[in-house]
Amino acid sequence: MLASLSFCMTSKSSSFINQYGPWALIAGSSEGLGAAFAEELASKGLNLVLIARRENLLQKISENLQTKYGVEVIVLPLDLSSPDMFETIKAETKDLDIGLVVFNAGLGPIGLFTTHSIETHLKVINLNCVGPMSLTHHFCSEMKEKGKGGIILMSSMAGLQGSPIHAHYGATRAYTRHLAESLWYEMKKYNVHVTACVAGATETPNYLLSEPRDKGLIKPKPTKPEKVVKTAVRGLVRNKHRVIPGFANKLSVTFLLNLLSSKARVKLMGFIAMKMYGEDKMHINK
Ligand SMILES: NC(=O)c1ccc[n+]([C@@H]2O[C@H](COP(=O)([O-])OP(=O)(O)OC[C@H]3O[C@@H](n4cnc5c(N)ncnc54)[C@H](OP(=O)(O)O)[C@@H]3O)[C@@H](O)[C@H]2O)c1
Numbered sequence: 001m002l003a004s005l006s007f008c009m010t011s012k013s014s015s016f017i018n019q020y021g022p023w024a025l026i027a028g029s030s031e032g033l034g035a036a037f038a039e040e041l042a043s044k045g046l047n048l049v050l051i052a053r054r055e056n057l058l059q060k061i062s063e064n065l066q067t068k069y070g071v072e073v074i075v076l077p078l079d080l081s082s083p084d085m086f087e088t089i090k091a092e093t094k095d096l097d098i099g100l101v102v103f104n105a106g107l108g109p110i111g112l113f114t115t116h117s118i119e120t121h122l123k124v125i126n127l128n129c130v131g132p133m134s135l136t137h138h139f140c141s142e143m144k145e146k147g148k149g150g151i152i153l154m155s156s157m158a159g160l161q162g163s164p165i166h167a168h169y170g171a172t173r174a175y176t177r178h179l180a181e182s183l184w185y186e187m188k189k190y191n192v193h194v195t196a197c198v199a200g201a202t203e204t205p206n207y208l209l210s211e212p213r214d215k216g217l218i219k220p221k222p223t224k225p226e227k228v229v230k231t232a233v234r235g236l237v238r239n240k241h242r243v244i245p246g247f248a249n250k251l252s253v254t255f256l257l258n259l260l261s262s263k264a265r266v267k268l269m270g271f272i273a274m275k276m277y278g279e280d281k282m283h284i285n286k
Contacts, residue, residue, distance in 0.1 A: 016044045016237070019193075020100040020150045025049040025093065027080055027135060028105025030057035032204030033154070036225040037102050038065060040233055046100065047072040049093060053079055080105050081127040086134045101139045102152045103132035103176070108169035110210055110277055121168055128172035133179065136194075140183065143192040150193040150236050153180040157200045157249060161262060164270035165277055177242065184241040196242040197232040199223070200249035212276040221248065 024041045028034040030052035038048055042065040050058045055077035062073040076092055078085055107127045109116045132153050143149030158166045159173025180196035187194050201207060203222040228245040235243030244250045256265050 013045050017046065019148050019191075019237075021046050021097075023047045023049060023093075023096045023098045024100035024102065025051070025089075025098050025135075025139070026102045026104060027051045027131060028103070030054045030061065032206060033199075033202060033225045033228060034102075034104040035061055036229040037104060037152075037232075040226075040229045041100065041102075042069040042071045042073075044233075045069070045071065047074075049074045049076060049096065049098070051076045051078060051080065051089070052105070053077060080131045081107070081123050083126075085131070086138070089135065090138060098139055099143070099146075099148065100150045100152075101135055102154075103135060104154050105131065106154060106156075106169075106172075108156075108158075108166060108206075110165060110169075110273075112165070113167040116168075124168050124172060128169070129175050132176050136179065136183065140187065140192060140194070144187065144190045148191050150195075151180070151183065152195050152197055152232050152236055153177075155180070155196045155198045155242070157198060157244075157253065158269070160198070160253065160256065160265075161269060162266040163273065164266065165273035170269075181241045184239070188239060193236050193239045195232065195236045195240055197228065197235070198242055198244045198253075199228050200244070200246055200252075202228050202245075210277070213278065223249070 024046040026034055026037050026041070026048060029038050029050040034052065038050055038061055042048060048065065048071060050062060050073060052058055055075065058075040058077060062075050065071060066073055074092075076089070078088055105127060107124050109120055109124065136151055136153065139149070140151060143151075153176040155177035156170070156173040158170035159175075159177050163170030177196040177198060180194050183194040201212075201222040203224055207222060223246040231243050231245035244253050256268070260268065
């Protein structure tokens with residue numbers, strides 16, 4: 001019985017490595033959701049390329065995962081919103097067989113659209129749209145040739161309709177969701193899985209830093225990063241076009257999409273955001 005269970009687990013992990021290995025690249029992996037992706041993928045036997053700006057955090061994660069799971073880890077400290085990031089990543093990974101890419105990093109200024117500078121908005125586009133688009137284009141083309149692989153693009157419930165107070169962020173999360181869902185269809189005949197992870201509030205350092213006000217039922221109960229990541233990876237393995245982690249999130253999306261008009265949905269999102277952050281709060285995450 002024990003022997004057959006362990007055989008079953010081994011064959012599951014080797015089929016995971018065959019489809020998505022031997023290397024995975026995680027863009028934005030020094031903490032929170034990105035670090036949880038690193039742990040989950042290392043536990044499944046993938047070697048990792050970890051990218052973020054804070055090298056010290058990446059090094060700590062790298063040492064921990066190498067010791068714990070015996071995988072190889074390469075740390076690549078860089079700013080994913082910088083103009084040379086694509087060429088740098090291409091050059092640094094040219095000899096690696098990358099079978100899985102997770103684009104996790106995101107920037108989400110909170111506050112009225114006009115209170116943030118045009119420089120901030122351009123940075124948001126570079127990180128949230130140009131980043132996932134360029135890495136997906138490059139690695140998806142390679143995966144298509146190999147006839148296997150996977151891509152996970154992070155999106156958000158803020159991207160399901162207009163989202164006042166997170167206006168530009170919501171627009172970029174609609175972008176990644178549309179891109180992933182379309183590529184899911186285009187790529188499935190090449191055995192390349194593409195999944196959009198439409199997360200709700202998640203207990204990451206960035207979310208906690210935004211200090212949402214507690215308004216009872218209005219404040220969403222954040223999901224643990226590990227749960228979001230497990231749902232995303234399970235969805236990828238099942239080749240789902242998108243996943244919505246967390247039962248309450250799934251329920252509220254069903255309610256929002258099926259019972260309310262698009263105008264009412266925007267009004268509701270605006271109302272909730274105002275309660276959580278207030279008109280006066282012009283916070284920007286890192
Ligand atoms: N948290 C939530 O409530 C929530 C809800 C819905 C969707 N999401 C989505 O989930 C993703 C992650 O969200 P999060 O910020 O809360 O999670 P996180 O995974 O805790 O942190 C973001 C990661 O990205 C890295 N990063 C940020 N800007 C970067 C840049 N310019 N260059 C390189 N790396 C960068 C950060 O590291 P460094 O600072 O070291 O660079 C960090 O490792 C985003 O795409 C977001 O849209 C989050």
